[in-house]
Amino acid sequence: MVARAYTVAFEGVEAKTVEVQCAVTAGIPGFSLVGLPDKAVTEARDRVRTALTSMAIALPSKRITINLSPADMPKEGSHFDLPIALALLAALEIIPTDAVEGTCSLGELSLDGSLLPVIGALPAALSAAEADRTLLCPKASGPEAAWVDAARVIGAATLADVVRHYTGQSPLAPAEPGEVIPDSSGRDLTDVKGQERAKRALEIAAAGRHHLMMVGTPGSGKSMLAARLPGLLPPLTAQEALETSMIHSLAGLIEEGGINRARPFREPHHTASMAAIVGGGRRASPGEISLAHNGVLFMDEFPEFTRSVLETLRQPVESGEVVVARANAHVKYPCRFMLVAAANPCKCGYLPDASRACARAPACGEDYMGRISGPLMDRFDLRIEVPPVSYTDLDLPSSGESSATVAARVATARDLQTARYRDHPGMRLNADAEGEMLTEIATPDTEGRDLLTKVADRFGLSARGYHRVLRVARTIADLDGSETIHRPHVAEAVSFRLSAAKES
Ligand SMILES: Nc1ncnc2c1ncn2[C@@H]1O[C@H](COP(=O)(O)OP(=O)(O)OP(=O)(O)O)[C@@H](O)[C@H]1O
Ligand SMILES: [Mg+2]
Known part of the structure; x- marks a missing residue:
């Protein structure tokens, strides 16, 4: 008989369903695991076997085969222990097969059978809800997963609790969502x-x-100043909190299931590696730019970051998502942040x-700021x-x-933008406006247009620079509560564009 349990494999923030099949057949006794497992998944065999032994369940002298399907999708992480144990317990007819088939599970087993928390409980709960399955996870991950409204989530402390749940001896209670962490x-x-x-x-x-x-x-x-920026931003909306928490969940940053409605503020050190900033690495995980999704990425001592990190930022800053190449796949993470x-x-x-500058001035300034390329500065x-x-x-x-x-004024300006972009998916704030929409909402009055044309000619603004001035002018008009963009709004936007650094 083949017993089936379900779990997920992570591709970016998406949790893809994985079917764990277990067959116990006659033959030379052994325990094999197939379906592109990584090292941590392969080692699940020993953890599962020992955990079962600790519950006085001996494996039969038969051939046990576990297959993780689809077989061509790479499986990474330690969360496969619990679904493998469930499939095996069902194949051994210790727990009912149909109940296991209605469950998506994830969790790491320790040798004594207790369940340890794992990353990604939140995206897994979303995936389980879509597939109409109950999510079974370690007790410590339950409050995080329970944030998904549509999900049925149960958390268990040990594998023995799971067995008692399925055999009806002692059903587990549904998990409750964690606390909302106050901004402090x-x-x-x-x-x-x-x-x-x-x-x-x-x-x-x-x-x-x-x-x-900021240059100074x-x-x-x-x-x-930068550290005070989160205090000016409105709290995350429910949708944004879920998006950001999904990424934080994959990075294992959600503590005790608490969801934070304050916007993320990430400040990576300038010695951070490319993988730490952009994402990826040996085990794919989101980088700082994705952890800052819907919030702020503060890069202090900007020119000190390595050139490759700085140049890599160019694409995600514009597109709001980053694609990380892996050996056998491309993984996409959202990263709509404010840099x-x-x-x-x-x-x-x-x-x-x-009076204080060094002997190399002004050449040292050109060398230093020259580390930031024109297109990045743009x-x-x-x-x-x-x-x-x-x-x-x-x-x-x-x-x-x-x-x-100030936060109250920012919130009012943001409300205007929310209403403006309601029917335009993909755009939320003025910085996202592009194409026809930008022309429609950010064309200044005649005087404003005249000023902008003059400035663009005089300073040779790039097309991107021109559009960026328009977006900022739109925001300044919003802060002013003005429907039309007037000349002073354009003038202020231009003044911020031309100061401090080389023009483009
Ligand atoms: N405008 C200010 N008002 C009050 N205190 C200030 C102000 N500017 C600087 N300080 C004081 O100086 C300290 C250093 O400021 P901060 O770290 O923000 O400087 P910085 O511009 O980031 O310097 P660096 O370029 O060396 O990183 C602050 O902790 C604060 O005590
Ligand atoms: Mg500083």
Whole structure:
């Protein structure tokens, strides 16, 4: 008899159904596993055998064959232990086959039969719900999986609990979703003294999801400003929270099943490898750009990142998804993030200050910023200089607007955009607008158009640069509550485009 259990294999954020078939036949006793398993999956044999022994279930002196179907899809990870154990228990008629067939399971077994948490419970729950199966997972992964509304999720602490559940001795209770984690950063915009222009740029960037580049001398407050950006962004919508959590689930970042409605803020170090930033690696996993999906990717000391990492960013920044090539497949992860970069103007950092700049100025500035290619720089909608704060400004008591005040304006501008792009799937914010839609929503009035044409001619704006100015002008008009884009909106957008760095 062939018994069947179901589980999933991950391809990007998608969880594909895998059928685990188990046949116990006469022949030379043995336990074999086929169907493109990786090392962790192959080792499941020993964990399953020992876990069953710990429950006083001896394997018969027969030939046991496990097949993971479809056989040509690579299977990675330790979560195959539980479905393999289920298929085997069903084949041995210890638990009923039909109940197992209505279940999708995942979980790692320890040698004493307890079930250890695994990554990817959330996408697995979505896949199980689509296939109309119950998801059976380790107890610790249950609260995470239970976030999928349509899913039936049960969590078990041990394999013995699973057997008691299926034999009707002690049914397991459905898992409850984890807590919503409150935002507790406690950082406020009022902590930053002066820097009004930089604060304005942060507000515009937050409102339209525009990419922002800050250039300034050491200690001028760039990292401080960036760290306050999450406080200006509205919480994730339910749909966005699910999208982002799916990626975090695959990276094993969801703690105790808690879902965070605050937008992700990722700040990878400049020594991070290509796989860490973009994704991939020996076991495919999402990189920082995908972990920042629907949130902020802050790349401090931007020119210090390796050239290959910087150049690789060009495509995902535009398309909102990244395709990672593996030995035998391509894996796609979403990565619609807001890129915030900070840099010193040169290696010593004091280029604008003649009294402190090093002997190599200004050549050192060109060398340093020259590490950022023209096409990459072109992708920043907003570029600002962050000048040093004066000591008098630092001595003043906290002033200026609080994060909550700015966040309220950002939320209003974002609501306008949500309504505008409602019928345009793939576009959510002004930064996403393109093609005819961009022309329709972001054509300025005559005076604004005149100004933009003049600037484009004078500074030789690229076509991309021209469209990016239009998008920023649309966001500035939204913050102003204006339906039409007027000349001052265009002027402000242009001013952010031309400052701080080389033009393109
Ligand atoms: N505008 C400011 N208002 C208040 N404090 C500030 C301001 N700018 C800098 N500081 C103080 O200086 C410290 C360093 O600032 P921050 O790390 O943001 O500088 P930076 O521009 O990122 O420097 P670097 O280029 O060296 O990374 C802050 O922790 C804060 O104490
Ligand atoms: Mg810094």
